[in-house]
Amino acid sequence: MGAxxxxxxxxxxxxxxxxxxxxxxxxxxxxxxxxDEETAAMLIAHxxxxxxxxxxxxxxxxxxxxxxxxxxxxxxxxxxRTFERDDEDREDGRVLNVEVADETGSIRITFWDQQADAxxxxxxVGDVLRIAGRPKEGYNGVEVNVNDxxxxxxxxxxxxxxxxxRVEDLSLGVSDVNLRGxxxxxxxxxxxxxxxxxxxxxxxxxxxxETGRIRVTLWDERTERAEExxxxxxxxxxxxxxxxxxxxxxxHVGNRGAVEEIDEDVSYEPETADIADLEIGDxxxxxxVVRSTDPKxxxxxxxxxxxQVRNVRVQDETGDLRVxxxxxxxxxxxxxxxxxxxxxxxxxxxxxxxxxxxxxxxxTVTVLGEADPGTxxxxxxxxxxxxxxxxxxxxxxxxxxxxxxxxxxSASGSDAASGETADGGHANAGGGEFVEFTGTVxxxxxxxxxxxxxxxxxVASKSADVTLGEKVTARGELRDGTLDAEEVV
Numbered sequence: 001m002g003a004x005x006x007x008x009x010x011x012x013x014x015x016x017x018x019x020x021x022x023x024x025x026x027x028x029x030x031x032x033x034x035x036d037e038e039t040a041a042m043l044i045a046h047x048x049x050x051x052x053x054x055x056x057x058x059x060x061x062x063x064x065x066x067x068x069x070x071x072x073x074x075x076x077x078x079x080x081r082t083f084e085r086d087d088e089d090r091e092d093g094r095v096l097n098v099e100v101a102d103e104t105g106s107i108r109i110t111f112w113d114q115q116a117d118a119x120x121x122x123x124x125v126g127d128v129l130r131i132a133g134r135p136k137e138g139y140n141g142v143e144v145n146v147n148d149x150x151x152x153x154x155x156x157x158x159x160x161x162x163x164x165x166r167v168e169d170l171s172l173g174v175s176d177v178n179l180r181g182x183x184x185x186x187x188x189x190x191x192x193x194x195x196x197x198x199x200x201x202x203x204x205x206x207x208x209x210e211t212g213r214i215r216v217t218l219w220d221e222r223t224e225r226a227e228e229x230x231x232x233x234x235x236x237x238x239x240x241x242x243x244x245x246x247x248x249x250x251x252h253v254g255n256r257g258a259v260e261e262i263d264e265d266v267s268y269e270p271e272t273a274d275i276a277d278l279e280i281g282d283x284x285x286x287x288x289v290v291r292s293t294d295p296k297x298x299x300x301x302x303x304x305x306x307x308q309v310r311n312v313r314v315q316d317e318t319g320d321l322r323v324x325x326x327x328x329x330x331x332x333x334x335x336x337x338x339x340x341x342x343x344x345x346x347x348x349x350x351x352x353x354x355x356x357x358x359x360x361x362x363x364t365v366t367v368l369g370e371a372d373p374g375t376x377x378x379x380x381x382x383x384x385x386x387x388x389x390x391x392x393x394x395x396x397x398x399x400x401x402x403x404x405x406x407x408x409x410s411a412s413g414s415d416a417a418s419g420e421t422a423d424g425g426h427a428n429a430g431g432g433e434f435v436e437f438t439g440t441v442x443x444x445x446x447x448x449x450x451x452x453x454x455x456x457x458x459v460a461s462k463s464a465d466v467t468l469g470e471k472v473t474a475r476g477e478l479r480d481g482t483l484d485a486e487e488v489v
Contacts, residue, residue, distance in 0.1 A: 003038035007045050020044065059104035061144065063137040068144065072100035072107070073157040074127045076175030076241070079256060080120045096120055097143075099175050100129065101159045108143040108173050109133060115146060125176065126161050128152045141172055141244070168211035170249055175241035177251060181207030181214075182266045183233050184343070185364040187328055189223045205229065205259070206343075206364045207237070207251075208268035213343065213364065216240070217252045218259070225259045231366055234266040235259050246362075270341060276318035280355055282347040286323075288316035289469045290338045291442045292451070296330045314340060314357075315468065322350060323357035325365060332365050336451035337440030337469050339368040370440075370469065437483060438473040441466045447482065450474060457483055464488035 008020045015023075020041075027040035035043065055061055055070050076099035082092045096116035098109050109131060111119045130152040133144040162169065165179045185206040192200050203226035205216040216237060218226055229235065239257035243250050253259060272287040294311040301307050310330035313322050323342060325332060334340060342357065343364035350356030359365055437457050439450030444466050448459040459474045460482050466472055476485040 004041045007038070007041040011045055057104040058100070058102045058107050061107060061135050061142055063135050063142050065135050067132060067134055067147070069130070069132045070102075071128065071130050071152055071155050071157065072102045073159045073161070074123055074125050074129060075099050075101045075106060075159065075161055077119075077123055077125060078175060078241075080116050097175075098123060099173055100131070102157050103159065106171060106173050108138065108141075109146050109149070110143055111146050111149075115149075119149075128155055128157050130155075166211045167207075167209050167214050170214065170242050170251065172242055172244050172249060175239075177237065177240040177242060179207070179209070179214075179237045179240065179251065180262065180264065180266050181209045181235065181237070182268045183229050183231050183235060184208050184213060184268065184341075184366045185231060186226045186229060187361075189226060203227075207235070208266075208270070210267045210269070213268070213270070215245075215248070215250045215362075216259070217243075217250050219252065219254045221255050222253050222257065222259065229259070229261065234262050234264050236262050270343060272316075272341065274318040275314070275316050275321045278321065278347045278355060278357075280347055280349055284345055284347055284357075285341070285343045286314060286316065286321065286345060286357065287341040288314045288320075288339070289442075290334055290336050290340055291315045291320055291449075291468075292336055292456070293334060312340075314342070321355070321357050323359055326358065326360045328361075329359050329363065329365050332367060334365075334367050335440075335453055336442040336456075337370055337471070339370065339469070341366045341368060433478045434476065435478045435483060436473060436475045438471070441468055441470045441472060444468045448474075448488070459483045459485050459488065461485040461488050 004021055004024055005017065008015075008017050011020070023044045024037055024040045027044055028035060028037060055068050058070060058072055061068050061070065078097040078099075080094050080096045082094050085091075085093050094113050094116040096111040096119045098111065098119060099106055100109055101107070128151065129149045131144065131146060132148045133146040135142055135144050163178060165174075165177050167179070167181070170177065170179075183205055187204040189201055189203040192202065194200050201220050201223045203218045203223040205218065205226055207214055207216055237251060237253060237257065237259055240251045240253050241257075243252050270285050270287070273282070273284045275286060275288070278284055278286075291313040293313075296308055296310040298306055298308045308327065308330045310325045311322055312325060312334060313320055315321075323345060341364075342359055343366075344362050345357040345359050346363075347355055348358050437450060437452070437459075439452035439455075439457065441448060442451045442456070443449035446460075448461060448464060448466055450457050450459055450472065457474075458481065459476075461474070461476075461484075464472075464474075464485060466488065473489050474483055474485040475487045475489075476483050478484075
């Protein structure tokens with residue numbers, strides 16, 4: 001093996017032998033005979049080592065590179081954190097995370113110890129740095145451990161430094177995020193044990209704005225906000241930072257950040273899918289009027305813990321869908337006639353070849369209040385004329401027997417003698433019972449289904465013109481579980 005081959009074999013740079021040989025020959029010519037091939041090869045190798053790791057953009061940085069050199073703008077600066085080293089004789093370590101970006105993306109760079117102290121004192125958002133460091137795979141993607149960084153006042157990096165973000169502006173690793181949104185959903189505070197034996201706390205919110213929605217994770221002292229805020233209020237997240245979980249971005253709020261209620265009404269209008277178009281395997285957003293609700297049920301998990309689930313049936317202008325609300329979602333205060341929005345609902349194979357929705361921890365359940373008259377679908381198309389629903393829904397969609405004492409017979413004793421029933425109706429010669437029932441229309445087809453929050457009743461009326469979500473009173477004879485209405489007002 002010759003001198004050129006020997007020097008090339010020791011190179012860290014990704015240069016072919018042929019390219020290296022050509023560069024050596026050019027160097028010999030440039031030197032005018034003052035250097036032989038071995039000397040020229042050493043000079044070329046030194047130049048390549050100096051250039052090694054130079055990347056054009058942030059997007060070119062990959063874990064496994066020996067060293068990278070690049071220029072980027074500071075877009076976020078964290079706090080210096082201390083940690084104990086394994087060697088008890090050494091002082092505590094210090095680390096500073098800084099978010100930098102260029103036109104192709106953003107990346108976290110990490111300063112250690114004295115560099116961390118200097119960075120905390122000297123760095124400002126908007127500074128342009130010339131950075132040299134070693135890439136690695138970090139907790140939230142690729143990051144660079146800094147060997148050297150210096151200000152570059154001559155180079156311009158066209159990256160805006162934002163004071164306020166929208167959901168669609170967020171990207172992995174961005175910090176110092178201020179974002180205004182509407183609270184869509186909240187979770188309870190949960191505790192966990194840290195590696196150092198201390199107890200931590202975590203809770204979640206879902207926020208939405210005109211560009212989308214995002215899950216907000218609150219840590220420790222900030223978790224109390226999840227218990228103080230109600231869905232529908234507008235808030236501003238201050239000094240949040242973006243992380244990734246299960247392939248989705250999340251906005252995190254630690255003790256440095258805050259979630260503050262604001263007077264501004266932030267707009268959030270989700271794009272909901274038509275129920276009739278849903279298919280198994282979809283992850284969909286749906287909206288409509290609650291047609292019926294089941295009681296909450298509890299069950300034992302394989303690990304011995306107790307779970308809970310509640311089924312509701314949601315109807316829009318194209319159809320209806322049973323949705324299982326799992327865990328904390330089962331505690332949502334929702335009743336027939338409420339207008340509701342559900343986000344990130346998984347569509348699964350349901351009862352008797354039907355489909356159904358599953359709303360778990362990743363889903364958002366937002367009750368918008370009682371539906372306005374006219375919301376939803378009139379007629380029997382959406383409801384399918386099925387007062388009882390399918391599967392487990394049969395437990396909640398009563399045919400009216402429970403509402404009026406079972407089979408409609410009058411009460412016994414002195415009340416029956418006077419013609420009064422236990423419900424205030426009047427027995428008649430036909431064996432039925434004249435009753436009055438007021439409730440919300442949860443099915444506008446034939447028959448009409450009314451729900452008063454405790455009971456449901458099936459109403460037969462050929463002339464009634466009602467709409468889903470409307471509150472009406474039906475008067476007429478109750479016979480065989482159906483109220484044959486003389487009047488619906």
